[in-house]
Amino acid sequence: MSGSNSSAPGSAASSSPEPLSFAVHSLPDPRSATRQRAGRWKMLLLLALCAAPVVASYFTFYVIKPSGSAYGELIVPTVEIPADLPLTDLQGRPVSAASLHGQWLLTVVQPAACGEACERQLYVQRQLREMLGKNRDRVDKLWLIGQDEPAPRPELLAALSQKGVEVTVLRVPRERLAAWLKPAAGKALSDHFFLVDPMGRWMLRAPADPDPKKLKGDLDKLLKASAGWDNPGR
Known part of the structure; x- marks a missing residue:
């Protein structure tokens, strides 16, 4: 009917507008970031505490030198054993350079024939x-011989053992060994003792x-300085 104010159901006039709604997303918790930073600082502090005894021992021996200068010649910087140094035992089995880590090594370089x-x-x-x-017990004896040399005399090896502690004998190519250990000017490798720390x-x-006696004095100072982080055995 004309003039009627009624509207058809479902028409735009009969629908009421929907109220607006806002979605509020949670903001980052500043306390979480603070905890993360605190965790990182704790980790760094722990690493520093673990490294401190090693750093302190070397600083004491190399820099402060409380008991005077060393009898032997300190190697500065130290020279790490090459990871790929080809070592074999007397039975011809390969020995990894990393397996020598963990003990002080009092090292000699001598031929297997071994004269006086x-x-x-x-x-x-x-x-x-x-x-x-x-x-x-924090020190091992290491004897390095040439790669193609025969084994030393059994009676000599037996005589070098004491209280069940044997000398470790390893073969190594001399030209490769020269990239790690070096003699003093005018000397040969066989003239020296070489001291290697537990980190190789x-x-x-x-x-x-x-x-x-004087060389023992050097060993005593080093073992004392490293007592906080070095334990017997590997």
């Missing part, structure tokens, strides 16, 4: 370790034909 001078050095090596007393770093070279 070689035998004297190996006996001094054995005695030096024994002179360290309660710290001797060559750090001291003894004079040729050293005074055992």
